Structures are given as structure tokens and as C-alpha cells.
Amino acid sequence: MRYLTERLEFFGSIAANDLAAYLRSDALFRSILWSAAFLACLSVLIMLLMTVRKALSVRVRSRINTRSMYLRQAIFRCVDDTGYCDELERELVQGDRALIISIIRGLMDSIRGDTRDRLVVILKRFGAIERHVHNLENGAWGDRVLAALDLAWYDPKDVAAPLLKALDDPSSRVHITAANSLVTLGIPLDVKSVCRKFTQVGKRQPRTLRTFMRRIAPNSVGEFLELLGDDNEDLSVLVLDALGKSQDYSIIDRVSELAKRHASKEVRAAAFRSLAALRHPAASDAITSGLNDVAWEVRTEAANAAGKIGLRETEDRLSELLSDTHWWVRFRSAQALIALAPTGLERLRAASRKHGLAAEISTQVLLEHAGEAA
């Protein structure tokens, strides 16, 4: 105990001198105290200022609302009587042009036909195109997206140049929106180069790209089939998805070929999804081979396609797949057999009377089917 006390005293005396000297230098503590107090007071002050700002903004908002209501009525009057636009233009005050553009922007989604055309004329008159082009070239990316979107309302010759330039915008949202607007306006695009540019290897593929490609697919089947030769899996998956929506049966052979032989399971699965969407019996060979694929994802898609198309020749294999090691393959095969009623349904009933995985999934899917039917 005495030894311990001596040791403690020894280390204590060394540490104590330094520690006490350091801790007794008030400067550190004072700086902590004052900086904390300063930050707390500052934050409270900012919050109080924000409260005042909110109170003021409530007033301003109510004034803007009143002005908006007036301008909205004026816009509808302009739609009916174009002569009134001159009168309105004369009485505009600062900020009214932006307000008019924003009011019409809000109306565009819900108005169609002649009224919409007249609204576009009013937008042009109040300088909306210049504002959109300025935003598209210089705005933050959110503003650029909106500008690219809104330019689709106008005459192609007024907006084609800025939209084509926007295809090189670094933001995917902006360049895809610009491409969509160009398609809306009927301005021809070099589909292959645009799709290749938008789906560079290693870059993330935004969902808007899929929508865009589905949209242009019906008129670009030839180009899309050529794109399938590219060594870019992401692009192939997107192209196959878009081709499935094209409802063009001339692509079936090429898609079937990919479904059977492509090295990537993602591409093979996408090809079967595409065939399922096309629902054409010419895909029978490919689907039969897909049901024997090594990848469970591909077998699942092939089983799904077999049911969707109604390929009775696959019933034997689908019955075997009820015992597949993967649940989704078993489940989709069982669903496909139901779709192949009455013979497929009968096979499923027979499977449910046996034992093992096939019996389990058959029973579950039959019960569920009966429940849905009820």
C-alpha cells in the first residue's frame, strides 16, 4: 500500500504540475465560454430574424397572391382577346413578367388544345423563350432541367439550337430532358450517337434514359438493332427494354438470338423480358432454351415469358422447374402453368398431390389462384 501511495504521489506530482498549470490558464476556458455563448446568441438571433422574415413573407405572399389572381384573370382575358395583351403590357410592374410566366407554367399541365396554343403565344410575347434559354445556358441544374422541359412548348425553329446544344450538358437530367423535348418537337436526332453518348460505360444510367429510349423505340428500331452489336451491356439492356415496348415483331429473331447466346445473364434476362412484352409465339425456341439456362434470373424470365405468350410446348419443362432450387423460378413456373390452363393447370394440380418443393409451390400458387378467383 505504501509503495502504491509513493508511486501515485510520484506520478501525481509530475502530472499535477503540468496539468494544473495548463488548466489554470484561463484563456482556453474563456474562449470556450465566449464562443459557445456567441454561437448560441447568434443562432437565436438568426432564428428571430427568420421569424420576422416569415411574418413579412406572409404579408408579401398575400400581396403576391392578390396580384397573381388579378394577372390570372388578365391572362384568361388575353386568351380570349389578344388586343388586351397590349393594354396588360402597359400596366405591368416589376416582377409581373416572371409572375405571368410562372402562372402560365402552372396552367400548361392541365390545359390542351387552342387555349394552350394561345397561352404559348402569350408566353412568347412576355419574353419566356429568352428567359428559358438564359436559364438553360446559365442556370443551376434544376433550372436547366425545367428550361429544357419548357422549351418543348415553342416553335422548333426558335428553340432547336439551344436544345441541341443542351445535349452536351454534363448533367444527365438536363441532356435527357433536352433530347425528350427535341423528340416532342419532331426535330430529328442521331439516335445511335445520342444513345451511345448517354450510356457511356461506367456512368450511371438514370431512369429518365429508359423512358426516353422507350419513347423513341417505335421509330428507331433499325438503329436500336444496330446498337445491340455494341459491347456495352447497360446499353443492350436498355435497348432490349425499349424494343420490347416497340411492338415491332421484326425484331424477334435478333432478340431471340441474344436471349439464347449472349454472355451476360443480365442481357439474356432483358431479352426474355422483351420477348414477354412482345407476346409472339415465334420466340418459342429461345424460351425453351431459356428454361434450361444456368442463371436462375434467366430461367425466371423465360418461365414468365412462356406463360405470357402461352407456349404449351413448354409445359413439360415448366413442370420440372417446379422443383427448381430457386423459389422465384418455381413460383413463375407455377404461375405460367396456371396461365396455360386447362392442361397446365391440370399439371399443377397433379404436382400439388405429390411431395417436395414442387408440391409445396403448386399448392401455394393454386390456393392463391383460387383465392383471387373467389
Add this chain to the structure above:
Amino acid sequence: MNWLALEPVIINAALALAALILIYCLLVNTLYAYQLLLAYLTLRKRMVPDTPLVAWWRLNAESIPISILVPAYGEESTISESLRSLLNLHYPEFEVIVVNDGSTDRTLDVLIRDFELRPTTRAYDRVIEHAPIRGIYCSRKFKRLVVVDKVNGGKADALNAGINLSRSPLFCAIDADSILEADALLRAVEPFLNTPDKVVAVGGTVRVANGNAIRNGRVTNVALPTKMLPLFQIVEYLRAFLIARLAWSQMGALMLISGAFGIFKRSVALKVGGYRTDTVGEDMEIIVRIHRYMRENHLPYQIRFVPEPVCWTEVPEDLTILSRQRRRWQRGALETFFTHRMMMGRPSYGLPISTGFFFLLISEVLGPLFEAAGYVLMPVFWAYGILDWPFFAAYLALTFVFGVFISVGSLVLEEIELRRYSHPSDLLKLTLAAVFENFGYRQLNNLWRFMGWWEYLRGAHGWGNMVRKGFSS
């Protein structure tokens, strides 16, 4: 033994302890300030959120099917209101799977009556184990609704049953006492659409519903509660979601997606084995386990937090229930930390995870101990003259005054970026709450966390009861 000789040693030990507490406070507050700055920068960077109509128009065509899993235990007063809000969500393809986890009240009866349920069956792969299912029901009124009645096994067990039964690529776990905003799913699913190969889980903001006007499962007017306790919790929730979650998400070290509202990739949840049933912090545990699984298998992934999708939840209005909830949260955090403690400081898990774990250590594990030690010891040391006034004042400044900065800072963020409270008087009330919560409420919270530590050491289990007032009232 010479006690007089020991006196300087005791004084020095006390000084050393006081210095340690002060350093701890300084470290934690610096981290909070850094999070505040990071959250501010992140919010500034994001695009102005769309209106609900534009969000629908922009996202509906590409949205991924979602199963909403609602574990329910003793929720007879809120379940119908919550379900109505869920069934009216603006989302193209979703189903709602309510898992009645052996409720002892009339939860199932209320569901059968209000939604005209009838028995059905559903094929599913029992990948994750869970307590036996007694029956599956579907609704005559709502095709999207499936109700599963099972033997009680806890919230995690109910969620596991829901994961097994769901067939969508994504599932959304929410509390039965929560109300999702109509476009919450649309907004929350966006990271999955933008980065489909990487994002495995997304959390949204949970806000306090007490005080709001709610009609037909919709929040029709955002207002503040009249009671102090929920008001303090509003500030707390804003601090937790707008600062901490956002900052950690930005750093790639998000360790918690609230059990009240989180969306997960089903395949990943199945790979990690679903929710663990032997912890009360299953929401934090599954996130940490996903981090662990993805890192150990060298898989690219992101776990994200999105501030805009909002889930409203009822918070406790009395101290007993709040205390129970906070003790449970503390136990959950400790269980998760000690289960996965080997992840801390290992370079193979990467810098963000190490940082996240380090913060978990100092805020959730050591936090209650240091804070409690500070509240008890520092005034004593000062009273006995061991600490001089500047030292003690610096401690008080770090403990109380700096807290005001962080709490009010979260309100500033809310007002700059999200602006959910429309009345100036609401802002004033919240500012006062943000100031005063640091003088009493925070200390009380720390006491509960300390008790949570004690319960953890004693090996306490179970959730305790949460008495629901019900939205309709």
C-alpha cells in the same frame, strides 16, 4: 496510511477527470457543429423539391413496386387511420402488408371490421424464420391490402414475416402509428431509381404528428402541440433527422434508418437474414449488418437519407412512456454497438464506417456515462474548490449553451430549406423550445439513457407498452 499525502493525488485525479469530461464535451460538440455545417451544405446542394403533381408526373412511370410492411401490436386506436393514409398513397404499384403480431387487444377485429377482410392464402418462400402464421386475410374493399395474423414474436419477427410474404423488389418498413405523406414513397424511391445498382436502403424524415390536424389519414394542417414534452421532441427530431442523419448519409456512414420509415432492397435484406429478433434496436442493427455484409463481400452500396419524404408519428406525451422509449433506444444502440464492435477501427470496413462507429461509441455508448458524470461531479468539484470558475463556466457553456446553438441551428436549417411550419408564431415557440430543452429536458433524457445502460448491463429484454392516444382524438 497518510491521507494528507494522498490529498494532492485525489485533487489531481479529480482535475484529470474534469479535464477528460471537458475534452469529451468539446469533442462531441465539435462533431455536432461539423454535422450541422455538413447538413447545411447538403441541403443547399439539393434541387428544389417538386410539387406533388410534378413529382408524380416525373416519377410514376419508372417507379419500382413496393411492399409496405406494417407490424402491428396493440394498435387498435391508430391502425385504421394509418392504413387509410397508406392505402391512399400516391404511388403506382404498391401493396400494404399488415402483420398483426399476436395483439392482445382488438387490432385484428378492428381491421376485419373496417376493411372487410376475408381469409385468403398466399404463396411465399420462407427464407427467414418467424413465428407461425395463423391466417392471411385480404380486403374486399382494398385490393392492395393483405393482413397477416401471426403468433407474437416481436416487431422484428413481424417484419421478417412481412419480408417473406412480400413480392416486390423493395419493401418499406413503417410503424403502425405513423402517417406517410401522400408522395413520401415517390420521393423516397428516387435514389433507388437514380442509382439502382448501389442504393440498398433509404430513410426519410420522421416528424412529430402531435398537434397536427389529421383527417382521413392525411395531415391537413401542420401545427404545434400545446404540451411542452412533444414540443421538445419536435426540436429533438429535427436535430436528429435534419442534422445527424443527413450528415452521416452524406459521409456514407449512416448507421440508422428509423424503424418508423425506411425502404430496403428486399434481396439485400434477405441476404443479411432479415431483422434480428433478439434486440430492441432492430432498425439500427439491420443497417449496421447491411454495412458489414456489403463491406465484407466488397459489394458497392449506398445507404441514403432523403430529407423530403415525410412520415408523421405520434410521440409520447407523458414522462413514463417517454422514459420507457428512450431506455429502449439506448439498449438497442448498445446491443448493436457491442454485437458489431469488431467493425470499429478496422481498415477493411473503410473510413466512413470507422468514423460512424467512433461516433456511435462517443455519443451512444460513452455519452450517457460522461454526461452523467459531468452533471454530478463538475458542480461538486467546483463547490470544493478543485475547479476554478472559468473551468466550470467553460463546462457549463459546452453542456448547456452550445446545445442551444445546435438545437436552434436545426430550426434554422428547417426554416431555410423545408419550411413546414407556416406561422411565424410557430417558429417563435420552437425557438423557445430549442433554448429551454437544454435546461432540464436534455438532462432528463440523459438520465433515461443512463438507466438504459443499467438495464442493458442487467440483460433486460422487451419493449414495454406504448399507450396510443390515436390520431382521431
